[in-house]
Amino acid sequence: MSFVTRFAPSPTGYLHLGHAFSALTAFDAAQAAGGRLLLRIEDLDRGRCRPEYEAAIFEDLTWLGIKWTEPVRRQSEHMHEYQVALNTLIARGLAYRCFRTRKEVAEAIASAPHGAAEEAFRGEALPSAEEATRLSRGEAFAWRLSLTRARAALGDAFETLNFEDETGAVRAEPERLGDVVLARKDFPASYHLASVLDDALQGVTHVIRGEDLREAAHLHVLLQALLNLQTPRYRHHRLILGDDGKRLAKRDAASTVRSLRQAGATPADVRAML
Secondary structure (H helix, E strand, C coil), X not given: CCCEEEECCCCCCCCEHHHHHHHHHHHHHHHHHCCEEEEEECCCCCCCCCHHHHHHHHHHHHHCCCCCEEEEEEHHHCHXXXXXXXXXXXXXXXXXXXXXXXXXXXXXXXXXXXXXXXXXXXXXXXXXXXXXXXXXXXCCCEEEECHHHHHHHHHHHHHHCEEEECCEEEECCHHHCCCCEEEECCECCCHHHHHHHHHHHCCCCEEEEEHHHHHHHHHHHHHHHHCCCCCCEEEEECCCECCCCCECCCCCHHHEHHHHHHCCCCHHHHHHHC
16 A cells, blocks of 8 residues: 655744644654655635745755655645535535624534534524525625535445544544534635545545644545545644643744754754654
8 A cells, every 4th residue: 555645734834843743753654654745735824824934834844854745735726626526515415504603603502402612513504595685795604514414415324434543443423523614605615625635636545643633534534425535544643732731833933943943953953852
């Protein structure tokens, strides 16, 4: 079996030690397996992405000694592909327009019998007349995946969805994330839809990413089944924490690879830190 993995940063800031750990973990795994590492720039958030941050990603990874297989995939260059996938789900009745604001979603969750995280929101399509009225007023909406319809579409196969990770075979439970957002009114893809489609189109066989994205695998397996895509193997590594015990963020300037380079650290020093 070939081994293809990827590192997929967003150019919204400088890479920090957590990113370096994830990139090195994926690169080392590809090297050990005689496989390939791909680099994907997840630049869907055009309001926060900056060309200088993308340039810094290439500089930092090269400095760390990480090599990747060209070409680099930029999500902003593949909007049509995401739109096609979204249209497929819409045409099958698996996605619906949700006009609720974040506040309204939070209120709906709070009034649910047991409460849940925002991602566990469950909704339904509006009556066609009301939907048409709200569309005519130009109201904002999100396309959400309907778990109810997805379950009906897959039938018994929904109950046997699973994936492989470092712990072994895992029974997928997409209901833990609820009716997630797939796209917005004027934007064809959320992280979930774009990531799943990118991995399939790039032939990724092993997804190596942080523990904070473990829950996402439960949903991604469902999207793969609905779009008839291969399910890769998953590996979720530990997170690098700051002195305060919290996960590092791009605003933590002292922990960026760039700042360490400027302070005279070597790639070997960074590996030792991690």
